[in-house]
Amino acid sequence: MKTSGGSDEAKRRAGESAVEAVTDGEVVGLGTGSTAAHAIRRLGDRIDAGLDARGVPTSFASRELAVENGIPCLDLPEAIGPDGPGIDLAVDGADQVATGEGPADAVAGGALIKGGGAAHAREKLVDAAADRFLVVADPSKESPRLDRSVPVEVLPAGRTAVAEALRELGGEPTLRRAERKDGPVVTDNGNLVVDCAFGAIDAPASLAASLASIPGVVEHGLFVGLADEVHVGTESGVRVDAV
Secondary structure, rough: OOOOOOOOHHHHHHHHHHHHHOOEEEEEEEEOOOHHHHHHHHHHHHHHOOEEEEEOOOOOOHHHHHHHHHEEEEEEHHHOOOOOOOEEOOOOOOOEEOOOOOOOOHHHOOOEOOOOOOOHHHHHHHHHHHHEEEEEEEEHHHHHHOOEEOOOOOOHHHHHHHHHHHHHHHOEEEEEEOOOOOOOOOOOOOOEEEEOOOOOOOHHHHHHHHHOOOEEEEOOOEEEOOOOOEEEEEEOOEEEEEO
């Protein structure tokens, strides 16, 4: 369920803008998706030019791209373990970003929906561990309130029970099917993804807590209270909004 919309130029501007915040010696969380890919490529260019930085990839795809672009990589346990350097900054995209024009709880903390690339479990681990989390997006991802389907990573054995619990919360769950092959999408963690439509989400923090409490749910795509800045690329520049 990858999201579409927004020009590649706008995505490039957003990703490159966020990477300009990286300074010497920092460890950077590397998101997954088309906008985050621009950030990874730009970080590789800066490292090639002499910047001292390392990356913590959030998926197999982001690790491959990082290695291809000459970025030294750490695994998450290496970065945040007892002797690890920590994560200074995470740069990651979003499928939808609440703009602050809706009800107060709907936009508190810069609420996001992520998981179009089925990497939201690892993304949330990295983004939450970072000292600062910079979201990169194009204008097509902005909305007064969140209303996209919420990706939910589910243990395969718990699929039926989780789907019933999601319906009890007022959602309409749909198992995500793979493209260009038979069967469902399988995450890097070996789990399934259920996309659950809730309509307009007026209380994302409350819904996030309810989703997290369902047995069999590994992680959900509501990111509430994690973002520090949103870099929105346009055809002519970048708008940076503090959260």
